[in-house]
Amino acid sequence: MTKLSIGPDLVSDPEGGFANGPVSNPTGRRVTALLKVMNQGNVDAGAFKVKIFLSNDSTLDGEDTLKKTFKVKGLPIGATKSLRIKVTHSASMRDKYLIGSIDADDEVAESNENNNLAVGWIQ
Ligand SMILES: [Ca+2]
Numbered sequence: 001m002t003k004l005s006i007g008p009d010l011v012s013d014p015e016g017g018f019a020n021g022p023v024s025n026p027t028g029r030r031v032t033a034l035l036k037v038m039n040q041g042n043v044d045a046g047a048f049k050v051k052i053f054l055s056n057d058s059t060l061d062g063e064d065t066l067k068k069t070f071k072v073k074g075l076p077i078g079a080t081k082s083l084r085i086k087v088t089h090s091a092s093m094r095d096k097y098l099i100g101s102i103d104a105d106d107e108v109a110e111s112n113e114n115n116n117l118a119v120g121w122i123q
């Protein structure tokens, strides 16, 4: 039996990570990354937010710091949105993690809600 799933499915490309980075400048206080968000589902997605967190570990939890929020107006079937991330911090972010939470406020009901995080170690 094949399970038929209908709905948008927002996911990072590559799944689970950033397309580029995150890399820090020499002081470690500025980090850049590229996050590609794709709709691999079979229904267009409406507006949603992508939130970028700074974390000491690779897990998103309540101790992490929100650094940036992107508002995406929507993403049609098969479309990709590239988000260029630049975050600054008062101390070095090297060896910490940048975590992108796609549809962070769960505004889009998706066929798969378990592939919405992109995690990257800051170099
Ligand atoms: Ca998803």
Ligand SMILES: [Ca+2]
Residues within 6 Å of the ligand: 055, 056, 057, 058, 059, 060, 061, 063, 064
């Ligand atoms: Ca964390």
Ligand SMILES: [Ca+2]
Residues within 6 Å of the ligand: 103, 106, 107, 108, 109, 110, 113
């Ligand atoms: Ca969702």
